[in-house]
Amino acid sequence: MNPGVTPDAVSVITTKRDGGALDDAQIDWAIRAFTDGEMAPEQMSALAMAVLLRGMDRREIARWTAAMVATGARLDFSDLRRDGRLLRTVDKHSTGGVGDKITLPLTPLVASYGVAVPQLSGRGLGLTGGTLDKLESIPGWRADLTVEAMTAQLRDVGAVICAAGSGLAPADKKLYALRDVTGTVEAIPLLASSIMSKKIAEGTGALVLDVKVGSGAFLADPDDARQLARTMVALGTDAGVDTVALVTDMSTPLGRSAGNAVEVAESLEVLAGGGPPDVVELTLALAREMLAAVGIDDDPADHLSGGQAMDTWRAMITAQGGDPDAPLPSAEHTDVITASADGIVTALDARAVGLAAWRLGAGRARPGDAxxxxxxxxxxxxxxDRVRRGQPIMTMHTRTPERFDAARVALDAAVTVGDAPPAARDLVRERITV
Structure with a gap:
């Protein structure tokens, strides 16, 4: 585009439609104009589709992300101190998956080392449950904190899991709603900038990304997951955030539960030094990356077995109004799924399990649903595992038993039983840095 010429929607759209690279002025104008209502939704829809089909280079994505950040506030924890000592900040983001409760034990575990972990999280939509939905099953716990309350809790406790304020990258919320109804959610440049604009605006000094791949993840194709991970690591690095990504398997759901209170209960087992091996493995893998990012070389397993992580959890829950000793909600109605044949379990499909949990009431179809x-x-x-015909293999939980039939349909093909054990599968598939 010629210097000094004010961009307009049609020229921006046609530049990308024809395979050209958007310059900084075009990107800045498009994000600001759409956020302010000057650029019509149908025009941004056309631009998003052009990006999906034509892509963006590293400079374009970095500028797009920076423009998204610039539409709102940016938090700053660079001078966060406890007893006169500067606290280093590190955060983790997961692209989401079935049974992915890792944020719950991971945040207090890392914070127990004297690190500040500002974990801004969301509510679930569709098959992947939201971290805030899980924590809101704890009596009294609240997700909404002011910036002042969040900062004080980071200083005093070191760990906070709360809702992201509407002032952080407001362009993202508006653009995501549009992408959601125009078939452009899968555009890697827009997906990466959506995630990273909020994380950069959050003000953390270091970031560890958990990019899921498999049937229970947003991205099922390993190449797409790898591309997303590389794009986000580049965005973080270009924005001055020390960023690394792990690509992790989500063909089998994590742990042994998918839902809200049931996942909190499982997380408490991990914090107590037990829990399912895969949840422990991924929690420790991410914790090691987070601690390394702030210069701590230690084995985080010690703080699970030693109780320090649990102590920080209790302080974190209490600080947000929750009662860490209160019993978690339990379902009034349960129904059991049994094995249909003798043999060895060869597969447990994460997507089928997530769909069943959603149908039982653990998730929502639209924002705002209960x-x-x-x-x-x-x-x-x-x-x-070896099973016998008629052996209980799953239990469904809900307060509305009329949901059981639909959930059972989803679970009919969730478990595959055969004669030979399945091939070993690595939970952490790849580590990606700049």
Missing amino acids: VQSEAGVVWHVRPG
Whole structure:
């Protein structure tokens, strides 16, 4: 585009439609104009589709992300101190998956090392449950904090999990709603900038990304997951945030539960030094990356077995109005799924389990829908386990038993039973840096 010429929607759209690279002025104008209502939704829809089909280079994505950040506030924890000592900040973001409760034990575990972990999280939509939905099953716990309350809790406790304020990258909320109804959610440049604009605006000094791949993840194709991970690591690095990504398997759901209160209960087992091996493995893998990012070389398993992580959890929950000793909600109605044949479990499909949990009431179809704290699925077998016909393999939980039939349909093909054990599958598939 010629210097000094004011961009307009049609020229921006046609530049990208024809495979050209958008210059900084075009990107800045498009994000500001759409956020302010000057650029019509149908015009941004056309631009988003052009990006999906034509892509963006690293400079374009970095500028797009920076323009998104510039539409709102940016938090600053660079001078956060406790007892006169500067606190280093590190955060983690997951692209989401079935049974992915890792944020719950991970945040207090890392914070127990004297690190500040500002974990801004969201509510679930569709099959992947939201971290805030899980925590809201704890009596009294509140997700909404002011910046002042968040900062004070980081200083005093070191760990906070709360809702992201509407002032952080407001362009993202408006653009995501548009992408959601125009078939452009999968555009890697827009997906990466959506995630990273909020994380950069959050003000953390270092970031560890958990990019899921498999049937229970947003991205099922390994190449797409790898591209997303590389794009986000580049965005973080270009914005001055020390960023690394792990690509992790989500073909089998994490742990042994998917839902809200059932996942909190499982997280408490991990914090107490137990819990499912895969949840422990991924929690520790991410914790090691987060601690390394702030210069701490230690084995985080010590703070699970030693109780320091649990102490920080209790302080974090209490600081946000929750009662860490209160019993979690339990479902009034349960129904059991049994094995249809003798043999060895060769697969447990994450997407089928997530769909069943959603149908039982653990998730929402539209923003603002209510969720059931008690709803979810607990599975009693994993790939490699031997089962007998009629053996209980899953239990469904809900307060509305009329949901059981639809959930059972989803679970009919969730467990595959065969004669030979499945091939071993690495939970952490790849580590990606700049």
